[in-house]
Amino acid sequence: MVCTTMETVELNLTEEESKQIDNYVMEAGYSSRSEFMKEFILYITEPELSEEVLKEIATARKQKQRGEVFSLEEVKNQLGL
DSSP: OOOOOOOOOOOOOOHHHHHHHHHHHHHHTOSSHHHHHHHHHHHHHOTTOOHHHHHHHHHHHHHHHTTOOOOHHHHHHHHTO
């Protein structure tokens, strides 16, 4: 198991910018602003992520938001592991 130390970074936004991010976070199914910002940074720093992969990530996030998830044990059982 890899243990990563997290660092807090401050970002100053206008009230309008903050509202836009909050709306996008909610609409796209992110659990927090932080999750959105981490993925945004990954998107701009990892250009090899294709549009297809990004769409799959967005679909998975929406499924999670709707509660359409499986436990690790359920997945193992479905795969016969």
